[in-house]
Amino acid sequence: MKVLLMGHPNVGKSVFFNRLTGANVTESNYPGTTVDFTKGYMKIDGEDVELIDVPGTFSLDPKDKAEEVAVAILYENKDVKVICVIDASKIERGVYLALEILEEGYPIVIALNMWDAAVDKNIQIDINNLQRILGVAVVPTVAISGEGIKELTSRLKEARPVEIDDIIRNAGGLT
């Protein structure tokens, strides 16, 4: 199985990646640059899973070459699951990217990262309702402390492609 880690820049994706993967991490090119992606392995239920840390992107309409790389990696890998990392306090634009990925037919789980910051800002998110509407697993996480990471990986196997029509219906239709 192969898993892509996707999300906006600066949502803590790399911290996630470092927590999930062990030692045998390979950078595809010169280390330390913003563009090239990192690949590593993790174990889920005894199975070796390849994890790719995709460069941060705001949407699937790339603005620059770094975002082009992100989109290219997604399109290159058809048979994968995607962990979509969203900043919990900026959830709307995060869901924008998640919807785009769902529209492309990929099975996803959503990590609502920096959950603690959202709590501090008094933002309340009805996780159950969000899961019901989107039809995907939504897990609050704090990557820096490791909170929620176990649940996230264990729910990866639930990930299934979702019909956008179903989401629209669950949300009560478009205007």
Next chain:
Amino acid sequence: MKLTIDQRWDLIDKIAKQTITFGEYRHTLKDAIGEFTVKPLTGIPIAIAVMYAFWSIFGSFAGFFTDGFFVRLFDAYWLPWLQEVFPGQGGWLYTIMVDAGGIEGGEFVLSDNCLESFGVLTSGLFVAIGVVLPAIVIFYLMLALLEDIGYMPRLAVLIDTMLHKIGLHGYAIVPTILSLGCNVPGVTATRILETKKQRFIMMTLLAIFIPCGAQIGIMQDVIPGLMGWILLYLIIGYFIFGYILNKIVPGKAPEFLIDVPPYRRPMLSNIAKKVWGRIAGFFKVAIPFVLLGAAIVGVLYQIGVIRFLGDALAPVFVGWFGVPKETAGPLIAAFLRKDLAVAQLSVIEMTEYQMITAVVLVSIYFPCVATFAMMLKEGWKELLGAMAVLAVVVFAYGGLIHLIGILLGVA
């Protein structure tokens, strides 16, 4: 099924209404600092202070380890020991690997420091480990800190206006600063720019005008007093030629559109990992080239190629650039390693202004071979274009610097 942009946002608004409630939110200190550092009136002085602090810490840390530790280690122990145990003193292998020595009062004498010995195992190792390593470590450590705190996007916003004039935008500060460590990742980072035109301008300017950490480290060590002038000339050149390139390179220069994330507490493990990765990457490139560079230059000296080139190019060096013809050797070495070239220049006798000119020439005249290879990866057309620009810049700017020197009466 795919949605249009408006449908997608419509759907998100519907979902958000049912799942998210925004409570009362008080502005925190962190938000206040965030705004404070991006507003021009307060942000620009803070940015200058941050850069100044960066520079001071860099200089004192690198100086502390190089002068306080490595110079003594290499000059007092390593060099004499190697001069003693390496067989065949005076032979060609000894000259290239250990010490070319010098003639004093008609007699051959061994060098007493690792900058003058010119050997692969002495000058080469000393420059790589004694000078460049401390400089690179502190540079990448501080850069990682600024990145992980979230300061870089704010710096980008503040500097956008200036970079806009040369066809780039604020985010170009990232490849620029990264290049101050090593041009190679700097070239890679130009991918955050949108168009071919912007990437070409950025790459060309990096290769020509941004001295790498290795070069800065050695300048800090051997010619600290002249560094300000050299950097000033390079910065002025960066903007002059950027401005010209923006006018003549076809293509679009789209504007700035970036996210400015809130400040965060950096994670030590993340910083350590980043710094380690960069240093490892740097040394994979630097160590072989610095040693190879020292060896090749040593051989070229031995077989007389450098003397020949020096004589052949003397009119250009002396007449046009106003530097001694002995600088030909270091300029050839500069193709392999600029740090090594500066070290060699520092022991050639010349005036201060000639030294400034020579070091600026070392910086602009050719990117080191690793950067060259990296640029080739981005496309050979771009590389050829950059080389054409480079040839013009070296002659025009080198001559201009000489002219300024003549006008000031110091050349």
Next chain:
Amino acid sequence: MEKKLSEMEYEEEGTVTDIEGTLRKKVAGMGIRVGKRLKMITKQPVKGPVVVVVDEANTSLGLNIAEKIIVEMKS
């Protein structure tokens, strides 16, 4: 009253009413869209970029981009 985003003053708030066609796609992922509330936090001098708050996030836009976004000011 409607204004271009580039003409908004520091601390002013408003709702986006129009974004030039080609730009829509580019700013959509950053949460800037028609109907969204935003607030100006800084403007850099000499035709520099602006920084606005949208959905708790700060986004910086070059002046030429900001000129193509129309905002209905909060009265």
